[in-house]
Amino acid sequence: MENQKVRVRFAPSPTGPLHIGGVRTALYNYLFAKKHGGDFILRIEDTDSQRFVAGAEEYIIDAFNWLGIQFDEGVDYTTNKATIRQSERKPIYKQYVDQLLTEGLAYIAFDTPAELDAKRAEIANFQYDASIRSLMRNSLTLPKETVNTLISEGNQYVVRIKIEPGHDIIVNDLIRGEVKINSSILDDKVLFKSADQLPTYHMANIVDDHLMEISHVIRGEEWLPSAPLHVLLYRYLGWESTMPKFAHLPLLLKPDGNGKLSKRDGDRLGFPVFPLQWTEKDGNISTGYREAGYLPDAVVNFLALLGWNSGTEQEIFSMQELIEIFSLDRCSKSGAKFDFEKGKWFNHKYIQQKSNEEIAALFAPILIENGVTVSTEKTIQIVGMVKERVNFVKELWAQSSFFFVAPTTYEEKTVQKRWKAETPAQLIELIDVLNEISDVTPHATEEIVKAWIAEKEYHLGNIMNAFRLAIVGESKGPHMFDITAIIGKEETIARLKYAIETIK
RNA sequence: GGCCCAUUCGUCUAUCGGUUAGGACGCCAGGUUUUCAUCCUGGAAAGAGGAGUUCGACUCUCCUAUGGGCUACCA
Numbered sequence: 001m002e003n004q005k006v007r008v009r010f011a012p013s014p015t016g017p018l019h020i021g022g023v024r025t026a027l028y029n030y031l032f033a034k035k036h037g038g039d040f041i042l043r044i045e046d047t048d049s050q051r052f053v054a055g056a057e058e059y060i061i062d063a064f065n066w067l068g069i070q071f072d073e074g075v076d077y078t079t080n081k082a083t084i085r086q087s088e089r090k091p092i093y094k095q096y097v098d099q100l101l102t103e104g105l106a107y108i109a110f111d112t113p114a115e116l117d118a119k120r121a122e123i124a125n126f127q128y129d130a131s132i133r134s135l136m137r138n139s140l141t142l143p144k145e146t147v148n149t150l151i152s153e154g155n156q157y158v159v160r161i162k163i164e165p166g167h168d169i170i171v172n173d174l175i176r177g178e179v180k181i182n183s184s185i186l187d188d189k190v191l192f193k194s195a196d197q198l199p200t201y202h203m204a205n206i207v208d209d210h211l212m213e214i215s216h217v218i219r220g221e222e223w224l225p226s227a228p229l230h231v232l233l234y235r236y237l238g239w240e241s242t243m244p245k246f247a248h249l250p251l252l253l254k255p256d257g258n259g260k261l262s263k264r265d266g267d268r269l270g271f272p273v274f275p276l277q278w279t280e281k282d283g284n285i286s287t288g289y290r291e292a293g294y295l296p297d298a299v300v301n302f303l304a305l306l307g308w309n310s311g312t313e314q315e316i317f318s319m320q321e322l323i324e325i326f327s328l329d330r331c332s333k334s335g336a337k338f339d340f341e342k343g344k345w346f347n348h349k350y351i352q353q354k355s356n357e358e359i360a361a362l363f364a365p366i367l368i369e370n371g372v373t374v375s376t377e378k379t380i381q382i383v384g385m386v387k388e389r390v391n392f393v394k395e396l397w398a399q400s401s402f403f404f405v406a407p408t409t410y411e412e413k414t415v416q417k418r419w420k421a422e423t424p425a426q427l428i429e430l431i432d433v434l435n436e437i438s439d440v441t442p443h444a445t446e447e448i449v450k451a452w453i454a455e456k457e458y459h460l461g462n463i464m465n466a467f468r469l470a471i472v473g474e475s476k477g478p479h480m481f482d483i484t485a486i487i488g489k490e491e492t493i494a495r496l497k498y499a500i501e502t503i504k
Numbered sequence: 505g506g507c508c509c510a511u512u513c514g515u516c517u518a519u520c521g522g523u524u525a526g527g528a529c530g531c532c533a534g535g536u537u538u539u540c541a542u543c544c545u546g547g548a549a550a551g552a553g554g555a556g557u558u559c560g561a562c563u564c565u566c567c568u569a570u571g572g573g574c575u576a577c578c579a
Contacts, residue, residue: 113577224573315528332510
């Protein structure tokens with residue numbers, strides 16, 4: 001048992017796009033598995049036929065592909081389809097439900113939703129426990145013949161776990177330590193529904209984790225309250241000695257206010273909560289980290305540090321470094337508010353870290369979108385000049401559009417500040433100076449222009465800022481002579497002439 | 505309402521009884537940049553409250569408060 005191979009799973013329900021909190025849970029599972037040379041498994045928990053959403057499963061696999069998180073089992077990467085679905089394992093669960101039934105550890109209940117609602121209204125703090133079940137219509141209160149008759153007549157029923165009250169159940173959590181709960185506050189949870197012949201989450205989850213030899217269950221804190229039930233199920237099924245170890249992760253919280261992070265927060269606060277874009281049935285589109293311009297490794301890094309830290313002051317980690325250094329005992333216990341600003345910073349860092357070639361390749365489609373045709377070589381060069389000023393690849397356009405498109409208007413504030421009465425005459429002189437230059441490299445041009453400014457005793461700042469305004473249209477951008485070298489002498493002069501004519 | 509979990513700068517966090525309570529994001533200031541941004545330097549900024557235990561508590565215990573989760577024939 002102690003030397004058992006590490007096998008962990010990510011077990012989403014295909015009820016919609018994968019939430020960023022789910023991504024983090026999966027990431028921690030992945031890091032833990034890889035750290036220990038174990039397996040990471042995808043299992044689709046589609047036991048709720050009502051809430052199934054088409055496309056969700058594909059979305060989940062696409063998202064992890066984008067993030068660079070690979071499953072060892074549960075995905076067929078030639079077709080990009082999930083291979084383990086609970087909805088396809090009905091007979092397996094049924095077998096164990098029957099086992100519990102014959103051993104008297106579970107029972108059949110015929111209560112209708114209406115009957116249950118009535119009881120809830122009647123009894124404060126209603127829970128379906130030892131005292132209540134004696135008042136309800138189930139195989140514990142009804143004669144055996146009646147039960148059989150009800151079933152054969154086609155009445156729907158559920159199977160409930162039979163919980164004995166009055167004893168403590170201990171859950172040993174790797175992150176939280178020992179959590180003790182008294183069985184009296186647990187209710188007889190539904191394990192199986194006759195209507196669709198499917199188990200509920202709890203039953204399917206325990207059976208699958210056991211059968212798949214899962215060693216560690218790493219999941220969100222929202223599962224902590226049902227962990228005692230799960231321990232009980234392992235016990236009832238006779239699997240307690242090989243029960244996986246539990247680790248309940250803190251939740252991702254809203255950046256403002258209270259509550260856990262939800263899809264609506266993204267819409268409301270203007271940041272993605274999904275890895276990839278998702279289009280709903282009604283056509284509503286929720287943006288994703290990918291579409292927002294995030295680099296997948298930046299997202300991974302950012303998420304890894306939301307609820308875990310290395311204990312060092314390092315903050316930038318590659319996936320490989322994370323795998324080496326990750327450990328569950330450095331996970332924090334309290335929920336983490338989602339800080340979108342820090343996410344931007346991570347992306348900025350990752351953009352700087354990448355080569356100009358890589359960033360240029362991501363920028364190329366944006367150039368095409370803007371109707372610009374330019375060589376790869378030049379794109380790489382320009383990216384090198386402006387990438388340090390952006391957080392996202394798409395911001396590169398605003399920082400570099402003047403390389404491709406001449407300004408037709410000029411920022412008013414800068415005109416006021418930089419365009420003096422003598423400026424037009426000086427720039428006409430500058431055109432003459434530039435015309436004489438044969439070596440247009442940044443350095444050579446700079447030498448000559450500066451020599452002219454010095455000779456005429458002009459104010460360097462005044463000339464250069466007016467020059468920049470004419471070429472860029474505003475007061476921003478890289479070194480002036482780097483810009484002129486890229487756009488060329490003809491274009492530089494044309495822009496100067498246009499500015500002289502246009503700016504009054 | 506009941507049960508469970510949590511609580512260090514605005515945010516993410518370090519600290520595993522003895523520290524000037526450290527780092528990062530963000531913010532502010534200065535520097536670099538002939539511009540803008542980047543970058544560099546500096547600054548403001550925290551132990552929820554109250555009882556214990558201890559020579560000594562951010563750290564251990566209890567109470568309170570606050571936040572979060574669960575309380576479905578959802579997962």
